[in-house]
Amino acid sequence: MHVRINDIVEVMSGDDAGKTGKILKVIPKKQKAVVEGINYILKHVKPSQKNPQGGRVQKEAPMVVSNVLVVCPNKSCTKYNRGVRTRMKLLDNGNRVRACVKCGHEIIVTV
Numbered sequence: 001m002h003v004r005i006n007d008i009v010e011v012m013s014g015d016d017a018g019k020t021g022k023i024l025k026v027i028p029k030k031q032k033a034v035v036e037g038i039n040y041i042l043k044h045v046k047p048s049q050k051n052p053q054g055g056r057v058q059k060e061a062p063m064v065v066s067n068v069l070v071v072c073p074n075k076s077c078t079k080y081n082r083g084v085r086t087r088m089k090l091l092d093n094g095n096r097v098r099a100c101v102k103c104g105h106e107i108i109v110t111v
């Protein structure tokens with residue numbers, strides 16, 4: 001998986017192409033992720049305490065992660081705030097982090 005929870009990603013194809021959102025959940029087994037505000041579906045729900053009327057609620061559906069790219073947070077990057085491919089970068093302390101392939105900026109998830 002090239003995306004993690006709290007990543008900001010850009011959708012590269014489909015109805016939501018060009019939109020950005022935050023990863024809320026990743027489902028590695030299915031290679032899918034739930035992205036905030038993206039891929040809304042209408043879900044039919046039975047009445048419950050939380051939702052006494054029941055009916056239809058809008059909810060983000062998991063989407064295939066191959067359709068999203070992490071955005072580059074570097075303002076001086078040509079791809080600033082756009083989806084970029086990432087590569088692994090080895091830090092001096094031995095940690096490996098993802099970095100933008102365009103500018104080399106490290107993409108670190110802050111929770």
Ligand SMILES: [Zn+2]
Nearest residue numbers: 072077100103
């Ligand atoms: Zn960049």
